[in-house]
Amino acid sequence: MTSNGTHTFNGNGVTKNGFHHNGKATNGEKNGCNENSTNEMSYSYEALQETADYLKNIIPLVPKVGIICGSGLGAYWHEGTLADALDQKTEVPYEVIPNFPPSTVKGHAGALVFGYLSDVPVVCMKGRFHYYEGYPLWKCAMPVRVMKLLGVTHLLATNAAGGLNPNYKVGDIMLVKDHINLMGFAGNNPLQGPNDERFGPRFPPMSQAYDRKLMNQAKKIANDLGLGGNIHEGVYTCLGGPNFETVAELRALKVLGADTVGMSTVHEVITARHCDLTVLAFSLITNECIVDYETQEMANHEEVLDVGKMRQVILQKFVGKIVDYISTSENQK
Numbered sequence: 018m019t020s021n022g023t024h025t026f027n028g029n030g031v032t033k034n035g036f037h038h039n040g041k042a043t044n045g046e047k048n049g050c051n052e053n054s055t056n057e058m059s060y061s062y063e064a065l066q067e068t069a070d071y072l073k074n075i076i077p078l079v080p081k082v083g084i085i086c087g088s089g090l091g092a093y094w095h096e097g098t099l100a101d102a103l104d105q106k107t108e109v110p111y112e113v114i115p116n117f118p119p120s121t122v123k124g125h126a127g128a129l130v131f132g133y134l135s136d137v138p139v140v141c142m143k144g145r146f147h148y149y150e151g152y153p154l155w156k157c158a159m160p161v162r163v164m165k166l167l168g169v170t171h172l173l174a175t176n177a178a179g180g181l182n183p184n185y186k187v188g189d190i191m192l193v194k195d196h197i198n199l200m201g202f203a204g205n206n207p208l209q210g211p212n213d214e215r216f217g218p219r220f221p222p223m224s225q226a227y228d229r230k231l232m233n234q235a236k237k238i239a240n241d242l243g244l245g246g247n248i249h250e251g252v253y254t255c256l257g258g259p260n261f262e263t264v265a266e267l268r269a270l271k272v273l274g275a276d277t278v279g280m281s282t283v284h285e286v287i288t289a290r291h292c293d294l295t296v297l298a299f300s301l302i303t304n305e306c307i308v309d310y311e312t313q314e315m316a317n318h319e320e321v322l323d324v325g326k327m328r329q330v331i332l333q334k335f336v337g338k339i340v341d342y343i344s345t346s347e348n349q350k
């Protein structure tokens with residue numbers, strides 16, 4: 018335990034279940050992956066149960082809400098992130114958790130942080146897994162299934178995104194009312210491979226992926242926090258990255274109906290809805306997308322991080338109140 022009361026696990030004595038840090042099996046066994054003859058396609062239910070059991074043994078709470086901290090909400094190691102603000106924290110680095118891939122983005126924190134936010138037990142993913150890191154989508158989204166097995170009922174997925182909608186300004190928040198699964202258009206989906214009905218159905222609907230009641234409440238909360246002029250509802254789309262988009266690509270995305278663009282979230286939400294988690298997601302607009310050839314500025318990751326830090330205090334209040342609402346509205350059922 019550190020002086021601020023945070024428990025951090027170093028994983029002594031923990032086996033990584035046959036996976037190297039690149040997620041490949043090390044001992045020739047199946048190691049928790051359902052495999053067909055050519056590809057690893059998913060983690061088995063049992064492997065994820067083992068991951069959840071490991072965590073249950075070391076954490077003193079049952080998380081109700083899972084929060085994915087995107088680049089705008091403290092995915093990086095710096096002071097004052099949302100995960101830092103939890104009460105009675107227990108921090109578990111990804112590298113000690115059986116079956117977890119390591120986070121490879123430079124400076125990206127890689128830890129599950131358990132604790133209380135607004136007196137509600139939560140788990141924060143401090144740093145997420147992206148497709149551009151070289152992980153398949155099912156691996157990127159695996160922590161969502163682990164959250165489900167831990168007892169989480171609600172997923173709050175946050176991201177940093179470029180604003181395509183000309184009404185959006187840097188620092189604004191867009192509640193995601195829908196997404197366009199562009200990688201799915203190309204046949205890439207986190208639910209590909211064998212389906213285990215214990216998680217969810219083979220063909221899950223995705224027409225109401227984002228919870229309308231939670232979105233309405235989040236808008237009210239934003240208004241109460243004085244964010245009335247900075248809150249929007251729109252459509253998020255995810256490309257694989259890691260390069261930022263060309264002008265022609267951004268113009269095409271606009272025509273398709275996207276309001277923001279990023280490199281995450283969609284596969285996490287699909288996985289969450291598959292296992293029946295209630296989902297709220299929002300984008301922090303960290304840059305305006307450049308849709309003309311005259312502009313000299315270029316999208317860059319430093320700007321994304323700076324805007325995230327600039328907005329972290331208000332975003333934490335926003336998330337704290339949403340979590341409080343989730344717990345009180347559930348209690349009233």
Ligand SMILES: O=P(O)(O)O[C@H]1O[C@H](CO)[C@@H](O)[C@H]1O
Binds near residue numbers: 280282
């Ligand atoms: O979606 P999050 O993780 O918030 O991060 C966004 O910011 C990074 C680009 O700057 C990309 O990883 C993009 O997806």
